[in-house]
Amino acid sequence: MSPIKPPMKNSTAIGVTVLFALVAFAVLVSLPTQKGTHEKNQQTQRLFPLASGKTLFEESCVQCHTLPVFKSHTPDQWRILVKKMNRYMEQTGKSYLSTDEADAVTDYILSNMTTKN
Numbered sequence: 001m002s003p004i005k006p007p008m009k010n011s012t013a014i015g016v017t018v019l020f021a022l023v024a025f026a027v028l029v030s031l032p033t034q035k036g037t038h039e040k041n042q043q044t045q046r047l048f049p050l051a052s053g054k055t056l057f058e059e060s061c062v063q064c065h066t067l068p069v070f071k072s073h074t075p076d077q078w079r080i081l082v083k084k085m086n087r088y089m090e091q092t093g094k095s096y097l098s099t100d101e102a103d104a105v106t107d108y109i110l111s112n113m114t115t116k117n
C-alpha cells in the first residue's frame with residue numbers, strides 16, 4: 001500500500017472537469033429560469049399562457065394579415081419588426097405579447113429561417 005496516490009491520467013482529469021462543468025452549468029441554467037417563470041405567471045396575466053414561439057407566432061400574427069415568409073427579412077430586421085408589430089397589436093386593442101413572448105416569436109422565426117417557409 002503506497003501512501004501517495006498516483007496522479008490522475010490526463011484523460012480522466014479532463015473527463016471529470018467536463019462532467020463537473022456540465023452539471024454546474026445545468027444547475028445554473030435551470031434555477032433562474034424556473035424562478036423567473038414562476039414569478040411571471042403570478043404577476044402578469046398571460047394572453048397566450050405557456051405557448052411556444054411557434055404558437056405565439058401563428059396565433060398573434062394572423063390577427064391582421066397572413067403569416068409572413070421567414071426569408072423575407074434578415075435577423076436584424078425581424079428583431080425590430082416583431083417589436084413593431086407587437087406595438088401595433090397593443091395600439092389597436094388586439095391580443096399582444098409580453099416582452100418574453102415577443103422574444104420567443106423572434107427566436108422561432110430566426111431558428112426556422114433556413115429550414116421552413
Ligand code: HEC
Pocket residue numbers: 057060061062063064065068072073081082085086088089090092094105
Ligand atoms: C395589429 C395588426 C398587426 C398584427 C397583429 C401583426 N401585424 Fe404585421 N403588419 C401590420 C401592418 C399594418 C403592416 C403594414 C405596415 C408596416 O409594415 O408597418 C404589417 C406588415 C408586416 C410585415 C411587412 C413589413 C415590411 O416592412 O416588409 C411583416 C413581415 C409583418 N407585418 C410581420 C408580422 C409578424 C411576424 C407579426 C406577429 C408577431 C405581425 N406582423 C403581426 C399589422 C399587424
